[in-house]
Amino acid sequence: KDLLKRKNKHSSILLVINFDSIALLYLQLYRVTCDQSYLLRSLDYVKRTLRNLNGRRVTFLCGDAGPLAVGAVVYHKLKSDCESQECITKLLQLQRTIVSRDSDLPDELLYGRAGYLYALLYVNTEIGPGAVCESAIKEVVSAIIESGKALSREEKKVERCPLLFQWHKKQYVGAAHGMAGIYYMLMQPAAKVDQETLTEMVKPSIDYMRHKRFRSGNYPSSLSNETDRLVHWCHGAPGVIHMLMQAHKFAEWCLDYGAHGCRIPDRPYSLFEGMAGTVHFLSDILAPEASRFPAFELSSSQGDTKVQKDY
Numbered sequence: 227k228d229l230l231k232r233k234n235k236h237s238s239i240l241l242v243i244n245f246d247s248i249a250l251l252y253l254q255l256y257r258v259t260c261d262q263s264y265l266l267r268s269l270d271y272v273k274r275t276l277r278n279l280n281g282r283r284v285t286f287l288c289g290d291a292g293p294l295a296v297g298a299v300v301y302h303k304l305k306s307d308c309e310s311q312e313c314i315t316k317l318l319q320l321q322r323t324i325v326s327r328d329s330d331l332p333d334e335l336l337y338g339r340a341g342y343l344y345a346l347l348y349v350n351t352e353i354g355p356g357a358v359c360e361s362a363i364k365e366v367v368s369a370i371i372e373s374g375k376a377l378s379r380e381e382k383k384v385e386r387c388p389l390l391f392q393w394h395k396k397q398y399v400g401a402a403h404g405m406a407g408i409y410y411m412l413m414q415p416a417a418k419v420d421q422e423t424l425t426e427m428v429k430p431s432i433d434y435m436r437h438k439r440f441r442s443g444n445y446p447s448s449l450s451n452e453t454d455r456l457v458h459w460c461h462g463a464p465g466v467i468h469m470l471m472q473a474h475k476f477a478e479w480c481l482d483y484g485a486h487g488c489r490i491p492d493r494p495y496s497l498f499e500g501m502a503g504t505v506h507f508l509s510d511i512l513a514p515e516a517s518r519f520p521a522f523e524l525s526s527s528q529g530d531t532k533v534q535k536d537y
């Protein structure tokens with residue numbers, strides 16, 4: 227209760243104390259103990275929330291998508307496939323509001339499109355690929371990307387940050403309301419964002435954000451805010467770190483060069499089109515402070531001292 231009282235003051239994360247998250251907690255206890263009674267308890271809570279869908283909010287954490295996605299998974303684990311399918315059908319019925327261009331739905335995780343995308347990806351991760359069809363995921367992803375591009379154009383940041391997002395007119399950085407959470411979702415392999423969008427839109431945007439880091443190592447809560455105060459998952463480094471790790475994993479994924487069905491360039495081993503470029507990029511990640519564009523950018527003396535580090 228005390229937490230709920232404070233909720234207005236401290237971000238909306240505390241709205242997340244609801245039946246749905248308790249269902250999720252029991253599901254987690256079932257996962258680690260394999261004790262069926264936890265699954266049945268989870269079902270109890272799922273049933274309660276499913277009776278109270280409000281049709282207003284659409285995300286996993288704060289909206290109807292959460293109970294529906296968790297419900298689909300719990301019913302699936304209980305082998306009640308009919309009920310599970312019914313939850314998925316209802317989940318997909320929310321899609322129309324999500325992709326509608328005239329809706330003023332944000333893109334962030336707690337109330338916006340990324341939070342709905344998570345619900346779809348969660349169902350496919352837990353039940354199996356295809357439980358939610360790929361075209362549904364694709365439409366949500368496109369809606370997020372179009373929205374990010376539009377704001378970037380509006381703010382004249384197309385070159386620096388091709389995908390820009392805002393919530394309540396602020397360009398939040400963190401995981402819950404900001405770009406870290408959205409980029410993180412877009413980098414999930416299950417979201418099937420095409421490689422070109424990842425390298426040409428998502429990556430430069432992440433690089434732009436990386437440069438907003440404070441000397442302390444923390445991140446600002448929004449792009450225009452220089453106050454280094456909040457350090458939690460919603461605002462600050464603890465939310466940004468997941469995104470950075472995902473970006474790093476994406477770099478590793480590049481290592482399986484040629485295995486993703488991507489187009490083979492004219493010179494597959496070359497520095498500017500092929501494998502050598504990928505290796506160059508990966509070696510840059512070992513010492514990012516000393517990275518430079520090959521055959522173009524000259525070294526800064528600062529970069530040279532840093533590269534001496536042993537890694």
Ligand SMILES: *[C@@H]1O[C@H](CO)[C@@H](O)[C@H](O)[C@H]1NC(C)=O
Binds near residue numbers: 453454455456
């Ligand atoms: C800047 O961020 C701090 C928290 O880090 C917050 O308290 C403050 O209201 C923000 N200021 C503006 C202008 O958004």
